[in-house]
């Protein structure tokens with residue numbers, strides 16, 4: 029619980045910590061991507077502008093690839109560069125490099141590509157509403173009883189839509205490749221989450237022309253949020269190819285507009301829910317969920333997002349008869365990918381709205397309705413995994429209590445009777461399974477390494493990156509606190525695939541949960557093995573034993589047994605739980621929702637560093653609220669956004685007071701924290717708006733133009749019923 | 753075009769394309785990579801520097817605009833007493849996450865603490881509204897700047913200037 033300061037804060041503040049673009053190599057030239065501006069078509073011809081000496085440029089296309097033109101992913105279906113046919117806007121066609129960055133940009137923006145255009149799907153609803161667009165493996169969780177619903181049960185049937193969301197890491201995607209022909213090594217400096225994925229990406233495209241790719245991250249990774257999980261693999265591949273062909277170090281840093289337009293986003297979703305509720309007991313007795321994601325043009329890692337989505341689809345409710353079906357849908361847009369939450373925010377968006385919808389039909393307090401249906405110890409998830417703790421219900425009670433929910437619910441109702449503007453308050457809940465799904469952690473078999481030097485300096489070697497979440501500070505802290513070693517005597521090696529063992533990717537809220545807890549165990553193990561009370565003293569009196577290296581692998585708890593074929597069993601060993609209440613003020617004249625305050629209560633188990641954890645949670649909650657409130661990436665008739673000018677990120681003026689509290693932090697185990705703050709807050713905004721106005725909106729974000737159109741529809745309906 | 757200006761309290765001159773962005777001049781010609789590019793269109797504030805004491809986004813300022821003027825970057829501010837105070841106040845609550853936005857926040861909040869310095873949340877929010885941070889949710893940034901305002905009066909009078 030000690031809030032030690034971060035190891036990298038001061039150099040980040042005074043500008044000395046290096047991010048990707050701050051590195052430079054002798055003779056380095058600059059690269060950029062030439063990408064498709066057509067949604068689907070055959071490339072007829074590429075016209076380069078006149079007035080440039082083409083011999084000064086290095087160009088690579090699909091034809092130059094010595095290895096395979098397929099990016100390694102959970103489903104390998106996306107080429108590094110398009111060959112003849114393009115399947116989406118933003119598909120890379122060539123990598124081009126030149127010593128002068130500015131000239132290169134001009135050259136590329138004046139290059140035009142001629143296509144024979146083919147039919148394309150670019151609209152979210154057009155993609156998700158049409159069953160014919162489904163592709164890839166369908167996932168089902170079948171927990172049906174086979175019984176017919178009782179005719180007295182109340183039936184609800186609704187469709188919910190969620191939009192794209194842009195990660196908007198402040199540091200754009202970037203990569204530097206340095207070809208070392210003597211040793212046949214491709215050295216790559218990357219701003220990324222998963223150095224070993226990047227390594228695979230480079231080795232796949234380069235094939236036998238290189239002996240090995242060595243990836244080292246930049247010191248600073250300027251935010252990632254999932255956005256630097258898989259796109260860097262493609263970027264590293266193309267940058268490496270440019271370096272190989274030119275014989276020079278090549279740096280590619282994407283312009284913001286390119287970054288926003290062509291990289292992965294959160295998947296838009298269409299989630300159809302049917303429920304049957306017993307009006308006497310107020311228990312939901314049966315549920316049917318059809319969960320669809322717009323994957324984009326290729327599947328890439330979408331199947332994994334889909335898996336997480338269906339596993340969280342039922343939210344925190346115990347429903348005896350459940351069927352969940354998950355499918356990916358194809359569109360002619362860039363592949364969507366990882367974003368903090370990974371399929372879960374979509375699931376909660378739908379289910380938490382649906383719960384409020386039923387509660388309001390049954391004229392029930394949304395909190396009380398939730399209480400009745402919430403998971404209880406002894407219940408099970410639809411996969412049959414048993415519910416072993418009631419921490420979700422503890423989170424909910426705590427947040428209801430501290431926000432004064434019940435009192436405000438009444439007060440606002442009164443206030444709203446006499447005011448044109450409205451006040452509202454809404455609830456949402458969520459949870460997130462820590463680490464890879466099912467057997468994933470077993471397969472990953474993460475390894476960590478520790479070296480103890482002669483001066484008792486402990487060096488920790490892991491491949492997990494610090495992209496701002498403070499992982500390196502917290503990981504070191506978990507090790508040195510376990511054995512009471514001085515903080516200054518603990519270092520973390522910058523991830524480098526030739527130095528750090530593969531401790532897996534920095535994703536899935538697994539860094540502290542899997543690697544941190546492993547390091548803690550490891551510290552105890554080393555202590556036992558050497559038999560010391562004080563490491564410094566031991567090293568001083570046993571100098572000949574040091575430096576000494578230790579290694580340890582993660583061993584999955586035997587209770588985690590998951591049937592990947594049928595989606596039955598224990599999907600995640602530990603879950604983090606959360607509940608949220610948000611209060612809004614609705615400005616009737618401007619159709620604007622003002623968030624006034626938002627409370628979140630989470631159970632992330634042991635909180636290793638209170639200040640780091642709070643900061644990360646606050647940031648995630650704001651991203652979550654903004655997902656529901658203002659972040660608009662695609663508008664029919666306008667298309668996709670181009671930069672920070674049209675993509676509305678929350679500023680210092682837009683946020684409410686955010687109150688974050690962690691409960692059950694006396695637990696021995698630190699659980700996942702990265703994603704959960706993003707999972708649950710958005711529906712509370714929607715539910716607060718519903719509470720304020722009685723208007724039920726089944727899609728995000730709740731921007732004034734959308735509210736206006738719903739208000740219009742509501743007035744029209746009202747008029748019609750009056751004329752009837 | 754040869755331009756002369758004062759950079760972090762030192763006189764410098766450079767022969768440069770008059771349209772070159774101040775951001776690129778700092779990063780490429782002077783190796784001051786603390787100033788970051790994130791959006792390149794004046795929206796995010798990651799590239800903020802002080803130009804004659806006012807905070808500007810250096811991605812929108814060209815070489816011609818700085819001739820004869822004074823430029824302060826995060827590197828320069830980090831050496832000033834108020835800059836040091838702010839760095840400590842950002843560090844203490846672990847406000848810094850990825851840090852990419854922070855040189856910009858350091859410059860903007862330095863300007864606020866130096867010229868105004870009132871411990872007033874609304875004023876602080878307003879003064880920082882041109883800087884975007886995607887990681888922190890801003891709360892700890894406010895906390896830090898409030899802390900710096902609180903501690904500024906405890907500094908020696910000559911250091912507060």
Ligand code: FES
Pocket residue numbers: 788789790791792793794795796797798799800809810811812
């Ligand atoms: S880079 Fe200058 S404002 Fe964003």
Ligand code: FES
Pocket residue numbers: 198250251496848849850851852853854884885886887888
């Ligand atoms: S700390 Fe990452 S953008 Fe501000």
